[in-house]
Amino acid sequence: MGKDYEVVIGLEVHAELKTETKIFCSCSTAFGAEPNTQTCPVCAGFPGVLPVLNKRVVELAITTGLALHCEIPELCKFDRKNYFYPDLPKAYQISQFDLPVCKKGFLDIDVKGQKKRVGITRAHMEEDAGKLVHQGDITTTPFSLVDLNRCGVPLLEIVSEPDMRSAAEARAYLEKLRSMLLFAGVSDCKMQEGSLRCDANVSVRPFGQSKLGTRTEIKNLNSFRALERAIEYEARRQIEAVEDGEEIIQETRTWDEDKQVTRSMRSKEEAHDYRYFPEPDLPPLIISREWVEEIRAAMPEMPEQAQTRLVEGHGLPEYDAEILTITPESLSFFDRCVQDYPDAKTVSNWMMGEFSRLLNQNNLEIGDSKLTPVHLVQMLQAIDDGTISGKMAKTVFEEMFNSGKSPQEVISEKGMVQISDSSTLVPLIEEIVKANPKVAEDYKNGKEKAFGFFIGQIMKATKGQANPAIVNTLLKDILNNIE
């Protein structure tokens, strides 16, 4: 069942724009403040108050549009979206209807080597709503409490074309979009803090059918995993329904994380009719081409540009370049390393190998790991000058990762310094050879493994700290020089 059906997915992403103040008033946008301490008559929707647009919001919206290869129309305006809800003080949201700030862009994604271009329909500026919490025990309390701190926090709603065909593609799109927003520096994209939110429009249709099936909108997708699971579940649900000859109802559904199912959110009152009309309190915006170019010129390096730089400038393979440019943190970590340690491939190997292994293990982001680029560089140098062996390095690295200590500290604490000087090694080797005349004999008679036996003994005697390369040459001489 299911294999004869195609899943069609479009995403609506709300990204909180990184500003100091709200979109229409000067209240702070800082996260986690005491309830209603970041409110004023404007964002609390008092009588007679008026909105004044935060210029930074428009700049960040344009920046995002450029990052997503969007058109930035000359004319753009705000509209009122009317609906009643206790977290929406004015009972209308100031948003953009027919003249959004960005339109017609795209995002290139990659699912297991499969490249794909997802269209972006539009991106528009709007204000966030407040927060509703149940008072006390949700099952018994007759009340909800309203906190308006988040009212008026600037959002950019980014709407994709229905171009995705699997949960994996949808996830890849959201991950790529997040990375783009982070590189562009327009949003913190913290899903757990709600600064990146995603709704998915899902429908199914038999392969070959061009007409789209009836879609449902899934809300409350607070993680990449939730997005993937929810779409998989919803697609299965719809296909089963269709196969049982049922009709799919166009509706909004919510993802139930505990039960891992989507549930209908229909409520009979909700005769939805938003009655959009132009916001009379805000004059329209004329976005001059000069302004757009100023913003373009000031834009930070985006992943594609960085990848070219890594491949052409540092001679890295495409694959490495793509992995290292997934987040701005990993790119800047790499860049800071190669400043002092030009062997880019070695840096890349350690980052993609040990580093990402340990990050995944402790599920951390590069940002919150204790390891610094300086320490990694010092460690690599220690390998090169023979202070430690590549094998020791793995231990040193893990310790640096866990403790944030410098390689020097770790090496001396663990007394890991490699023994390389012959003055120490020669007497020790001679002693071991003398103590095993029989084996030395075997060696002379061409028994190769006899050599390995001596190496093992030497390493044992030096607790593995002897420099293998040097031991090798010294041992050869000594064995060859006995009568």
Added chain:
Amino acid sequence: MELYELTVHELQALLQSRAVSSEEIVKSILARIQAVDEEVKSFLTLTEEQALNKARALDATGNISGIAGIPMGLKDIFCTKGVKTTCGSRILANFVPPYDSTASRRLDEQSAILVGKLNMDEFAMGSSTENSAFFVTRNPWDLTKVPGGSSGGSASAVAADEVPFSLGTDTGGSIRQPASFCGVVGMKPTYGRVSRWGVVAFASSLDQVGVFSKDVRDNAIIMSIIAGHDPLDSTCVNVDVPDYTSCLDGSVKGLRIAYPKEYFGRGVSEPIRAIVKRALQKYEELGAIVEEVSLPHSEYALPAYYLVAPAEASANLARFDGVRYGYRDFEAENVVDLFSRTRDQGFGDEVKRRIMLGTYALSSGYYDAYYLKALKVRRLIADDFTRVFADYDIIASPTAPTVAFPVGEQSGDPMTIYMNDILTVPVNMAGLPGISIPCGFEQGLPVGMQLIGKAFDEATLYKAAYAFEQNTGFHTMKPKLGVR
């Protein structure tokens, strides 16, 4: 002459020559209110204590300039920090704003003295002040008649010598029509001239703050103070504000005055047409050029207005939901009921009617046919004015089609009431300045003449209004209110 009878500029002279103190003026005003407001009923709230304290403090400082020490009244639509602001509605009966409107704050900072908040049609929706949730205000010239509306209390208070001047708002005629009915000067400046911050919104693209006064000079004095850019209102533009009193030279020589034939047509009572025509002759005698013109889309302004204004109002009044302030129904057990019951009980008949109309005009399937169509017609109306103003300095007409009508007469059919706005609404639709000045009497009731100006050219309106006033003197007539 009693102090309460004087104009702002007369009081200024007395104050600055130390002939009287601010406290004496305030006391005289409060006594006058005591004497007549029981019958006129202009005030919803009085702030005697506060007013007397401020006057005394001001007298103590001894530095009195500008309008310092002059009493004022505010339409109860202006938010006043710490003073109840009801907007004439049950839903805001106990609302005490934590902020001031910009217009009232500017007067307050110049040490004008607030004596009270004035009655109005609920949320400024009406033309008689009969839609106040609290009581009906009477016309000082005939207590059986309405004062007009929606700023009825602001007009009646000035006409009855309860305050030397007051502020009102005008969305479709709410300053000019009551000024006409009460025989006072009422100016609605250009849209964007005075900040709307802190003024409870009715129709945001039409609302504008203005001044009621006993004569043109007073009006110019107050307008010079409240007009001008405000960073809190994105539609309040940064255009220089002249000292409007400096253009009051009494001359209209060569001034080009147009009168639109559509504004003297059916619907406008015969005596009023005659009185305003006589006023136009006066202008000719004074050396102005007076010619008839046509504003062809005039008759469509009213139907367009009654789609645009209610549509905006339906959104502006949606915030009154019983959650953060105002009246609340405590029986409701879910939010839909909380909102619906609170609003049904908190709003009056006319307000609900306009919310319903506006919601319908914006609802899917009707947006294009009604709201969008009205916006296109609005463009045509504005273009009519632009065409005429290419050749003329001002446009003159009656302010209202009738004189003040009896209380209760029009409380029946809404359409009849809406017709009161037929001559004032086009000016709001075009965002232009308009002033109403007394120009005669009909059966003992005042008749107003409306002068319409180019955008941001209030100065020419004051100039023309002043010349007429100084050469006629209707503004000196006062209603006979029984002082007992």
Added chain:
Amino acid sequence: MALTIKEVEHVALLARLSLSEDEKRKFAEQLSSILDYADSLNAIPTEGVEPLTHILPIQNVFREDEVKASMDRREILANAPLAEDSQYKVPKIL
């Protein structure tokens, strides 16, 4: 353009007004006559006419992104008919 009671009920729900039966009947009738009056606009041809949304010829009115103190929470809550734990109180959202 005669409005049915059903239409009035739909609009009343959108506007969150719990109208009495009398009000519904009255509004159905009054709104119908106002809309008939509004229909007179159809007499004017408006193809190609730009709808007038903003009367002033101004654009790009901005504020700088600088934090100003919010209002004291007690002041923001002072007018609330029902509040608790410094938050506004409403019937439970299901």
